Amino acid sequence: MAEVLFICKRTVSSSKPVQPGQISPLSILDRVMEHNHLRVVFYYGLQTRRRAGELTKKLRESITDMLSAFPVVTGRLLRTSEGDWTIKCNDAGVRMVEARVEGTVDEWLKNVDREKELKLVHWEEMFQRQYFWSTFYVQITEFEGGGLAVAPPFFHPLPPPRTGKKNRNFHSINHYKSAKENSVPASDTKQTTITLKFNQEMVKNCINMARTTNADNCQPSLTPFEALAALFWTRISKVKGMKSGLVDMSLCLDVRKVLGLEKGFFGNCMVYNRVQGDGIQENDLSKAAGFIREAVFKIDRDEVMDLIEWLEQENWKTYPSCMNGSCLICANLENMNSYSAVFEENSSPLRVSYYIEPSVGAGQILILPSPGGDGPCSRVVSVTLPEVEAEKLLEDGLIKQFGPTIWMGLNRNLC
Amino acid sequence: MPESLPSFSSSVKLKYVKLGYQYLVNHILTFLLVPIILALAVEILRLGPEEMVKIWNSLQFDVVQVLCSSFLVVFIATVYFVSKPRSIYLVDYACYKAPVTCRVPFSTFMEHSRLILKDNPKSVHFQMRILERSGLGEETCLPPAIHYIPPTPTMEAARGEAEVVIFSCIDSLMQKTGIKPKDIDILIVNCSLFSPTPSLSAMVVNKYKLRSNIKSYNLSGMGCSAGLISIDLARDLLQVHPNSNALVISTEIITPNYYKGSERAMLLPNCLFRMGGAAILLSNKSRDSRRAKYKLVHVVRTHKGADDKAYKCVYEQEDPEGKVGINLSKDLMVIAGEALKSNITTIGPLVLPASEQLLFLFTLIGRKIFNPKWKPYIPDFKQAFEHFCIHAGGRAVIDELQKNLQLSAEHVEASRMTLHRFGNTSSSSLWYELGYIEAKGRMKKGDRVWQIAFGSGFKCNSAVWKCNRTIKTPVDGPWLDCIERYPVHIPEIVKL
Numbered sequence: 001m002a003e004v005l006f007i008c009k010r011t012v013s014s015s016k017p018v019q020p021g022q023i024s025p026l027s028i029l030d031r032v033m034e035h036n037h038l039r040v041v042f043y044y045g046l047q048t049r050r051r052a053g054e055l056t057k058k059l060r061e062s063i064t065d066m067l068s069a070f071p072v073v074t075g076r077l078l079r080t081s082e083g084d085w086t087i088k089c090n091d092a093g094v095r096m097v098e099a100r101v102e103g104t105v106d107e108w109l110k111n112v113d114r115e116k117e118l119k120l121v122h123w124e125e126m127f128q129r130q131y132f133w134s135t136f137y138v139q140i141t142e143f144e145g146g147g148l149a150v151a152p153p154f155f156h157p158l159p160p161p162r163t164g165k166k167n168r169n170f171h172s173i174n175h176y177k178s179a180k181e182n183s184v185p186a187s188d189t190k191q192t193t194i195t196l197k198f199n200q201e202m203v204k205n206c207i208n209m210a211r212t213t214n215a216d217n218c219q220p221s222l223t224p225f226e227a228l229a230a231l232f233w234t235r236i237s238k239v240k241g242m243k244s245g246l247v248d249m250s251l252c253l254d255v256r257k258v259l260g261l262e263k264g265f266f267g268n269c270m271v272y273n274r275v276q277g278d279g280i281q282e283n284d285l286s287k288a289a290g291f292i293r294e295a296v297f298k299i300d301r302d303e304v305m306d307l308i309e310w311l312e313q314e315n316w317k318t319y320p321s322c323m324n325g326s327c328l329i330c331a332n333l334e335n336m337n338s339y340s341a342v343f344e345e346n347s348s349p350l351r352v353s354y355y356i357e358p359s360v361g362a363g364q365i366l367i368l369p370s371p372g373g374d375g376p377c378s379r380v381v382s383v384t385l386p387e388v389e390a391e392k393l394l395e396d397g398l399i400k401q402f403g404p405t406i407w408m409g410l411n412r413n414l415c
Numbered sequence: 416m417p418e419s420l421p422s423f424s425s426s427v428k429l430k431y432v433k434l435g436y437q438y439l440v441n442h443i444l445t446f447l448l449v450p451i452i453l454a455l456a457v458e459i460l461r462l463g464p465e466e467m468v469k470i471w472n473s474l475q476f477d478v479v480q481v482l483c484s485s486f487l488v489v490f491i492a493t494v495y496f497v498s499k500p501r502s503i504y505l506v507d508y509a510c511y512k513a514p515v516t517c518r519v520p521f522s523t524f525m526e527h528s529r530l531i532l533k534d535n536p537k538s539v540h541f542q543m544r545i546l547e548r549s550g551l552g553e554e555t556c557l558p559p560a561i562h563y564i565p566p567t568p569t570m571e572a573a574r575g576e577a578e579v580v581i582f583s584c585i586d587s588l589m590q591k592t593g594i595k596p597k598d599i600d601i602l603i604v605n606c607s608l609f610s611p612t613p614s615l616s617a618m619v620v621n622k623y624k625l626r627s628n629i630k631s632y633n634l635s636g637m638g639c640s641a642g643l644i645s646i647d648l649a650r651d652l653l654q655v656h657p658n659s660n661a662l663v664i665s666t667e668i669i670t671p672n673y674y675k676g677s678e679r680a681m682l683l684p685n686c687l688f689r690m691g692g693a694a695i696l697l698s699n700k701s702r703d704s705r706r707a708k709y710k711l712v713h714v715v716r717t718h719k720g721a722d723d724k725a726y727k728c729v730y731e732q733e734d735p736e737g738k739v740g741i742n743l744s745k746d747l748m749v750i751a752g753e754a755l756k757s758n759i760t761t762i763g764p765l766v767l768p769a770s771e772q773l774l775f776l777f778t779l780i781g782r783k784i785f786n787p788k789w790k791p792y793i794p795d796f797k798q799a800f801e802h803f804c805i806h807a808g809g810r811a812v813i814d815e816l817q818k819n820l821q822l823s824a825e826h827v828e829a830s831r832m833t834l835h836r837f838g839n840t841s842s843s844s845l846w847y848e849l850g851y852i853e854a855k856g857r858m859k860k861g862d863r864v865w866q867i868a869f870g871s872g873f874k875c876n877s878a879v880w881k882c883n884r885t886i887k888t889p890v891d892g893p894w895l896d897c898i899e900r901y902p903v904h905i906p907e908i909v910k911l
Binding site for chain 1: 514515516518519520521522523526527529530552553554559562563564567
């Protein structure tokens, strides 16, 4: 397997200077995710061969133009007088790392695993003096045989929703409370990630299977998210050795639509909602799906606003060191629109991989969009679990029944 | 109220006295000739035409005398025209505009400084104070190698920067003037701190396939005033070679000169020097006299290197850790002032109108003979020039010259705005300033421009140009996308 060769690290600034004095405060939803960050890798298999570094140069110019529209991205973190994070738009730029790999993108994708893929992503932990720490890092890796990988990981707290805040009663804040109360156990188990692609037909089969036998036909059918989440919830509980009931799981949902925000909104809109797994048998897909559906429906606008208010009232001195650590997380990232990030020549990404870091605790299920072409229901599921459990999951009978394509499995071969 | 009135009216009276004096002295010949012509005219009218014819006929004309006189006249005219120095024309020039990807905002510069000099917070703080007061803006550019963390100033990167800057300027100039590579007879490149083998001028010859009998020169180590030294050299060569073109490239390659240490006196150039370059086409061909933008009038060079302090005030050396950088001494401004005085003393008689020269002479005699306590008279150079291009070496330089020459804010605007938009681009900054004046539409036919540059050595060089034709606002050039925003107010201190 080809090694990733680091070429250089630099700072990229916007093409227009930022007007001095702009401050962009962070909302509570942003601040609560302080210790999390997201890593994404976009793979492009570009046909035209180019000189080394040419593509990177073009991308850099493109990033420079784009940054002019987002002065917040080139800003730096600052503490307000209340001790909360805010962003000062000081025009400092983003860090960019350039790298190179031998071979083509296709060869890489055949043999990639979590460890290798994360080498395509550059991340630096926050410095002690956070004012000089870039909140965004972009790594561009050129494949000598053709192709490109672009990885913009970013700090999860991003600038604020511009919604107003109202006072209401609230319900599910269990996830946040437990995240605060339980410290994450130091884990020695090596986590690994497997990615499975479910095409349209496979997802439809899953939905059919998860539909309750008692459900009448006028009830709307399950969404791909609900069906797949239920499937993996039950299967992962089984590999974890749960005898009665399922493991506790928290759904991480995108609430932009619920809050009435536009798709282009720049800020954290992921909200957690706990689902209890007691009383569900491991093969009871429909009951699991039902619980999930209920949890999704519960997150309406009022619920979110109440949650925001509760979080602000709690006034935690420090935020939970890990929102992902207290139990299994299932995140709905279907609406990410990643495959519309078209590069020149109308080249859309071959594949987009996501990682929510740090990955500690019971595990993660990410329901992601699919490159499309075969139907609106197809999805890609990325599961992060301890290695042993991941191996068992791949052997699971029910999952094998659907026959998903293994995009990234356990790489036993050392190439 | 009554107190101020007398002073106001007296100052007004003084102004008119001064004006009257200037008109009298500067047009003394006219004032002398006019009464003589009038007297002659009166005499002729008095005599009448018959008397005039009688006087004419009484003159004895010998063929030999006539021939000799006309021969003498022709001879003197020939000697005059042959010994007259050739006119040197500046056909056009082009300045380098760096891509926006090279932009370095203050915050990025300071962040890099902190990351690289993390063990020297005092040096970082010093750099911040320099930057705050520097007069630079947020759009100045550094070459790509300096954007890396840590910077990677390799030879390859330096050559890369040289190629990008120089070739870009030359391409732009060729497009503007329509000149072909084979038409270039003389090539002079000046770049102080980067001097590879083969030279940068050889690099240009190679890229553009210039003629094999080209007269090429490469000036290095001569500091920020090298641009005018190159112009002077081109002028001298164009006196010797008739019907020729000279291409002059002035630039400073930043990549290899980024100081990686922490000595404060050597960190200053990092804060001020930025990417830039200019290509200038000079010609002595008479057919260029129509289309040329400027005509070169004078070049005056002053070298204070004989004085040890002046010699050492801008000195490249190793710091205690062995890192090479340029040490700027604390006496820099004083030495610059001395060099300027020397230069002015030489250039004054060449450019100042007679009125100013007389005043200066009288004050000088007065100080020597009557009373040494008389204030020395500083000639008013605003009468000699319409435009001033002061090398944008730093805010202090411009402030000092503005004070010494008693210039208004508008006179130094081109220099200040060039420092703000492009930083200190060393020898090419004079050309950015000239470009600013043209972009503002202020350059009219007959306007005189004074370019002053200071440089290590310590040298002070001046060039005087006369505008050959009114210059329309250019449709290209480095100021094209930002001239509407200028002039900007540059605060004393920009808080970082």
